[in-house]
Every structure is written in structure tokens, then in C-alpha cells.
Amino acid sequence: SRAGGFHKVGFEGGQMPLHRRLPKRGFTSWTHEFVAEVRLSDLEKLGLEEINLGDLINANVIKSNSKDARVILSGEIKRKVILRGITATKGAKAAIEAAGGSVVVEADK
Numbered sequence: 001s002r003a004g005g006f007h008k009v010g011f012e013g014g015q016m017p018l019h020r021r022l023p024k025r026g027f028t029s030w031t032h033e034f035v036a037e038v039r040l041s042d043l044e045k046l047g048l049e050e051i052n053l054g055d056l057i058n059a060n061v062i063k064s065n066s067k068d069a070r071v072i073l074s075g076e077i078k079r080k081v082i083l084r085g086i087t088a089t090k091g092a093k094a095a096i097e098a099a100g101g102s103v104v105v106e107a108d109k
Helices: 042-044 051-058 090-098
Strands: 035-039 068-072 081-084 102-104
Touching: 035 042, 042 068, 042 090, 051 068, 068 090, 090 102
Parallel strands: 035 068, 081 102
Antiparallel strands: none
């Protein structure tokens, strides 16, 4: 009657299994949902010369709960724009400056 007993793989007789006792690995950012990504092509469609975070929220380019935005190099921009209080990647900053614009990151942020 005892032959052929079976337990699940990892079962330790009621003790808390090893895979649940060990700490979990990896990284989950707590701020990833509050930082939005903006493409260069989205800036081109806005039609504004000076752009800040409020303008992006009002134009529904980013979510309303966003606390910061980052411009990435996706698409192209052909007109002059000035970004105030918004960060940009190296490639996006180079593309904006090549079109005659600038990226102004305020120190009081």
C-alpha cells in the first residue's frame, strides 16, 4: 500500500520550500509608470515652438499621471522646438539641435 508514493517536485514535507525561502532577484523600478517616452515625430505633430510637460499632457501625448518625460530618437523633426524641463537622449538632443532647437533642463526640478 505504500509503494509508488509521489510528491511534487520541490516538496519538502510541509517545510517552506527553498524557492519560497530565498529572496527574489531582479529589479523593478517604482518610477517607470511616471516617466513617459515621447518620440520626435510626436513633437513634430504638436506644432508648438516651446514645449513643456504640461503641453504634452494637454495634447494627450503622454498620460496625465506622468511626472517626467524623456524624448527618444524615433522619427524625425524638421522644425525648431525648445524643450523646457524635459530630458532627451543623446540622439534626440542632436536631432533637435540640428533642426535649430534646444533642450533646456531647469536646475530647480
